[in-house]
Amino acid sequence: MTHPQPSLPRSAHPGAFGRATGAFERAIGRLDAAAGYTSLHPEVIERLKVPKAVLNVSIPVRMDNGELRIFEGYRVHHSDLRGPGKGGLRFHPQANLDEIKSLAFWMTCKCALLDLPFGGAKGGIIVDPKLLSPMELERLSREFIVRLGSFIGPETDIPAPDVYTNPRIMGWMMDEYSRLAGRRTPAVITGKPLGFGGSRGRNSATGRGGYLLIQELARQRGWNPAETSVAIQGFGNAGQSIARLLHADGYRIVAVSDSRGGIHREEGFDAPSLIHSKNESNRLDAVYCQASVCEAVEAKRISNDELLELEVDILIPAAMEDVITGANAAKVRAGTIVELANGPIDDEADRILAEKGILVVPDILANAGGVTVSYFEWVQNRSGDYWSEEEIFRRLEIRMKEQFAQVQKIAQDHDITLRIAAYVLALRRIAETVEALGTSRYFTKSTL
Ligand code: GLU
Secondary structure, eight states, X not given: OOOOXXXXXXXXXXXXXXXXXXXXXXXXXXXXXXXXXXXXXXXXXXXXXXXXXXEEEEEEEEOTTSOEEEEXXXXXXXXXXXXXXXXXXXXXXXXXXXXXXXXXXXXXXXXXXXXXXXXXXXXXXXXXXXXXXXXXXXXXXXXXXXXXXXXXXXXXXXXXXXXXXXHHHHHHHHHHHHHHHTSOOGGGOSSOOGXXXXXXXXXXXXXXXXXXXXXXXXXXXXOOGGGOEEEEEOOSHHHHHXXXXXXXTTOEEEEEEETTEEEEOTXXXXXXXXXXXXXXXXXXXXXXXXXXXXXXXXXXXXOHHHHHTSOOSEEEEOSOSOSBOXXXXXXXXXXXXXXXXXXXXXXXXXXXXXXXXXXXXXXXXXTTHHHHHHHHHHHHHHHOOOOOHHHXXXXXXXXXXXXXHHHHHHHHHHTOOHHHHHHHHHHHHHHHHHHHHOOHHHHTOSOO
16 A cells, blocks of 8 residues: 655744754754655654754852852753653753753764664753852852753653763752652663762763774774874863873874863873863863872963864763864864764864765764763663762763664765764654654554
8 A cells, every 4th residue: 555645744933942953053063964764754844843842941149149140051851752851951041942952962862873772862961060159059069050940850851961061960950859849769860970860981882882882993094002192172071081091092192272272292191181181170281190190291382273283093072062064174184083062063174074084973863972871871860779980981882882883884884974873773763653653644544
């Protein structure tokens, strides 16, 4: 029997958060390229084009000097097709709804790609946390949870750390949620400190996930770590963790940067020393430390843009979105790019890099180690059975390498980039759920 050709669902009128605009529209646009490589009912893509729900709150906080300041915060549920929403909360002065919607969409794809039983969500507060005292930061974090109320929960939406948020903040948030709920609820938030039901291995998981993929590429391509140079843009949690792991394997970390600029040294840096000094002084200095005594080593100061254009074997953007764009992609000279940040390469740059033959390991795969161990944390919180670090790392490695192999196979079979292949795999998983609900193909059939 032939089925009627599925047609696009009729869209509702754009509402307050309506159809896609700006960054979100561009993010969603990537699905169209992937959809051509798998047979999908058009309803699958249509369902992903509008976030499920958007919450916009004002958060009043009494500052240490007695003044009241009102902060603005968001939480976006992009999709709950495959399970409760999952995704981080960022504290950033440039956070905005359009960006958070894109990030929530990427979480939907990332969770599907790693085959985690979650949908996608994301949130944030417009704030520069470096300008707050510890007590102001705690009040802001707790008050945000009060405002989010039942928008989050262990079975509805589970936040986690993201840019400029950390385990301590997650701990305050879980504590506040539990206080309001009247019962200890560790599974409402992941990325918590160990003392609050956090998981072993969560803090370094994003970096470790990217590292595991590099390990796999090295095995496939016969890379020798000592002859492989690495530049890392962004030296927060993810950048530091991957630097530590690659350095331990003998890779040459030749350049590193933070929001204020970078340092470059052809012989390579001692990553543990950079991490120690950055975390002590909150400055990125070219140093070599023994015990806790650090001495300066010779290095060149470079800008973030210069770092991205260095001739290195592996470039790891580990900070913010849209750092490699149509404006600078032609100047990128790395052999391989591993996207530890979310969305560091825009569409135009993606095309240019592909033409130049630069291999890009896409964000929804490369940085998925974080949410994968978040999933393990959630499982442990709900079962009360806590696993060893070895067990966490073992499970993470299996999951990352398994999905990487599938993505590589799809890329090879269709001669497409790893990014498009990753979206193909994510879409196939989401499509399973959409098909189970029933599409027009099912509902227009005359008999069962
Ligand atoms: N913020 C991280 C990400 O972008 C982790 C999310 C999570 O653990 O839920 O993937």
